[in-house]
Amino acid sequence: MSADYAHPEVLVSADWVTEHLNDPKVRVVESDEDVLLYDMGHVPGAVKIDWQGDLQDQLVRDYIGAEKFATICSRAGIAPDTTVVFYGDKSNWWACYAFWAFKLFGHKDCRILNGGRKLWLDQKRPTTTEVPRYKPTDYKVAGADEAAIRIFRDDVLAHMKAGKPLIDVRSPKEFTGETLHMEDYPQEGALRGGHIPGAKSVPWSRAVNEDGTFKSASELKALYEGEVGLKPTDDVVAYCRIGERSSLTWFVLTYLLGYPKVRNYDGSWTEWGNLVRMPIARGE
Amino acid sequence: MTESETAVSTTLDEIAAELSEADKQERIELLIDFARSLPPLPERLEALKDPDHKVHECQSPVYLFVELEGDRVQLYGDVPIEAPTVRGFVSILVEGLNGTTVPEVLGLRSDIIQRLGLLEILGMQRLNGLNGVLHYLKSKVARAAAGAGASSA
Numbered sequence: 001m002s003a004d005y006a007h008p009e010v011l012v013s014a015d016w017v018t019e020h021l022n023d024p025k026v027r028v029v030e031s032d033e034d035v036l037l038y039d040m041g042h043v044p045g046a047v048k049i050d051w052q053g054d055l056q057d058q059l060v061r062d063y064i065g066a067e068k069f070a071t072i073c074s075r076a077g078i079a080p081d082t083t084v085v086f087y088g089d090k091s092n093w094w095a096c097y098a099f100w101a102f103k104l105f106g107h108k109d110c111r112i113l114n115g116g117r118k119l120w121l122d123q124k125r126p127t128t129t130e131v132p133r134y135k136p137t138d139y140k141v142a143g144a145d146e147a148a149i150r151i152f153r154d155d156v157l158a159h160m161k162a163g164k165p166l167i168d169v170r171s172p173k174e175f176t177g178e179t180l181h182m183e184d185y186p187q188e189g190a191l192r193g194g195h196i197p198g199a200k201s202v203p204w205s206r207a208v209n210e211d212g213t214f215k216s217a218s219e220l221k222a223l224y225e226g227e228v229g230l231k232p233t234d235d236v237v238a239y240c241r242i243g244e245r246s247s248l249t250w251f252v253l254t255y256l257l258g259y260p261k262v263r264n265y266d267g268s269w270t271e272w273g274n275l276v277r278m279p280i281a282r283g284e
Numbered sequence: 285m286t287e288s289e290t291a292v293s294t295t296l297d298e299i300a301a302e303l304s305e306a307d308k309q310e311r312i313e314l315l316i317d318f319a320r321s322l323p324p325l326p327e328r329l330e331a332l333k334d335p336d337h338k339v340h341e342c343q344s345p346v347y348l349f350v351e352l353e354g355d356r357v358q359l360y361g362d363v364p365i366e367a368p369t370v371r372g373f374v375s376i377l378v379e380g381l382n383g384t385t386v387p388e389v390l391g392l393r394s395d396i397i398q399r400l401g402l403l404e405i406l407g408m409q410r411l412n413g414l415n416g417v418l419h420y421l422k423s424k425v426a427r428a429a430a431g432a433g434a435s436s437a
Contacts, residue, residue: 053407
């Protein structure tokens, strides 16, 4: 089923996870939008790593440093050679975000449970509320992958000026700039609505099926190459509101389609839409 | 006494005290209990789940209904269990605000989210949706009150 993906080994099935539940070389990590879900029941043996409370710095808008990352991994019983399988709610948005953050620190073997939390529960697979304890590891951060997968605003501006492909993965109304103008709703944290000029709108959700699994390689190719016109050799930047949904698109382009140069702009719209004099396009 | 100084319902205060005195893990479990105990919508409202009763700010499908019985507010909510944080928050509002008056609901300050101790377990970025629920609730109560005033005039 997944054999036609560029890197099929990065996507694991619920059966695979079931077979490896007691494998000491495998650690299952739940990462959700809704922080209560893990405590309501999770994959047996899985640990919770929260994108906000654990992986983000609590003062500066950035990720934690290498030392803290090593502490989190050690506490979760993750060694540098552990296979880490991420899963979560919302078709694995946050699982992909945690996956991406682990790659920032150069963790080698990261995978995604296809279908995430929803499919696991829909298939009535076992869950537990028991929080496991693992023997701490001596985790050494490999690092050095950041420049390959993360991009900052000045480079995004240069990327835009060079006319290179930008993919906006937010909802169509966020893309056109309409959502900041709806009555009665608090703002989403940006002062201006719209998108980065030249960006193409491909909502993240178009890459997944109803059941939370990823679409097939041929469907993904038809979307990103047929419809949007990307080429596998392109230098692609993806963004959304804070970089969470775009990490799913980053995952799809990098691992399922095998594009060698895809970066996630995690500053995303909450940075771009607030910066003075940044170019913005409105409408479709 | 001005509207903004109106005492908030004691039930909501009691819930806030219970939550804020609990440690982080207990607070998570209390919120899960609230999420699990949200009463189902009465059948007559189930049929009215339309865009007008939906809180659009939330990523999850959240429906809120406000009814007035005399000067007392009656709240009903519907949130999927897959979004336990919002469901728990709505459940707290339903339990804490049912039977209070319109000025009491309108006078509720948005720091209630902090007073419930939710910031520590949710983090800043997850509070947007909850603020959206509160904002929506107040505008619904204000509209219901204005409607009631108009029909009795």
